[in-house]
Amino acid sequence: NLILLVAAVSLIVAGTTTAFAGKKIVNGIDANFPPFAYIDKTGKPAGFDVEAMEWIAKDLGLEVEHMPIDWDGIITSLLTKKIDIIASGMSITPDRSEKVTFTIPYWKINQVMVVKKDSTLTMNDLMKGGKKIGVQQGTTEAKWLKAESEPRAWNFKLGYYSSSPLAVEDVLNGRIAAAAMDDAPAHDAVSKKDVKILGNFGMEAEDFGYAVRKDETELLEKINASLKKLMATPYWDELAVKYNLK
Ligand code: ARG
Incomplete structure (x- = not known):
């Protein structure tokens, strides 16, 4: 019985796996969080984080798909490998850092x-x-x-x-x-x-970061390097202006 259970669980896990395979990366977004992530009038994912991820993916030679996910379950979706990254206005917190790893902070939020x-x-x-x-x-x-x-x-x-x-x-x-x-x-x-x-109303400002699974150390390093690069280009400020963040 135990063996059957293990087999069943493995099947379920394998079935939902889109683990980062090195070519395509699935970005989980809360599609109702303008201006960081949303669906535009033409039905396409848009927003500051969406475009930043497009730049990063291109820089790293990866394809990126933005997948709308319920915010409340977005970390679970990352842990179960439905998505590979969360680039969608998420505050870096000690609680969340127990489950996922965050990139460098990229935006201060109040x-x-x-x-x-x-x-x-x-x-x-x-x-x-x-x-x-x-x-x-x-x-x-x-x-x-x-x-x-x-x-x-x-x-x-x-x-x-x-x-x-x-x-x-x-x-x-x-x-x-x-x-x-x-x-x-x-x-x-x-x-x-x-x-x-x-x-x-009294909360301290927070930092947004992108989240990946804890064991994706290589992906994290690559994203961090690329994000740093992006933040030093004029395109970063252009994006901020485009999405009314500045
Ligand atoms: N700062 C809050 C947090 O990280 C709100 C973020 C909501 N972000 C979103 N994509 N819905 O929990």
Whole structure:
């Protein structure tokens, strides 16, 4: 029975393996995270991280495919070899670093609250007024707000969403008072919808990095070298301007 079980498990693992074979790399993206990763009007993956990965792959002589994956399960997808890398606006954290290895940091990110444009709420109203706040499930802001609520005597209720834009929709229709997210997607929302940024709510700035499996040391070295190279080219700043990060 044990042998059967082992055989079955091996089959399942083999069936889902697209392990980095040295030619093609599969990048897992949260396709609802503009401006870092999203699907454009023509149905193609776009965004700062998508284009950065295109450059890196070309530099390394690899093909890259961007595969939309649910954010909350994206690390699992990396560990089970459904994807080979996560280049999609992920903060480097000690928790995540226990499971995956991150590249060098490439972007500093702050966390902010997004409210309706005509809202008169203060940050204090929001945190202590029994309001509902939306967060994307599986994010550092979701974890932080949950952990800090009691020690800081906050009494908001958290609502969980599969993406930041969905939380913004509920801010607009009044189901929640605010949505907590990274500043870049917040600015993106402000440029498209009747919302504004209320400001930082106490989290420390984080660093984005790209994640690979811990045993892919050669891939990590290559990506790091290429990323460093890319960050020193004018194209890096052009990308940042193109995606309104600067
Ligand atoms: N800073 C947060 C984190 O790393 C939010 C990132 C959300 N990124 C995304 N692609 N949805 O958890």
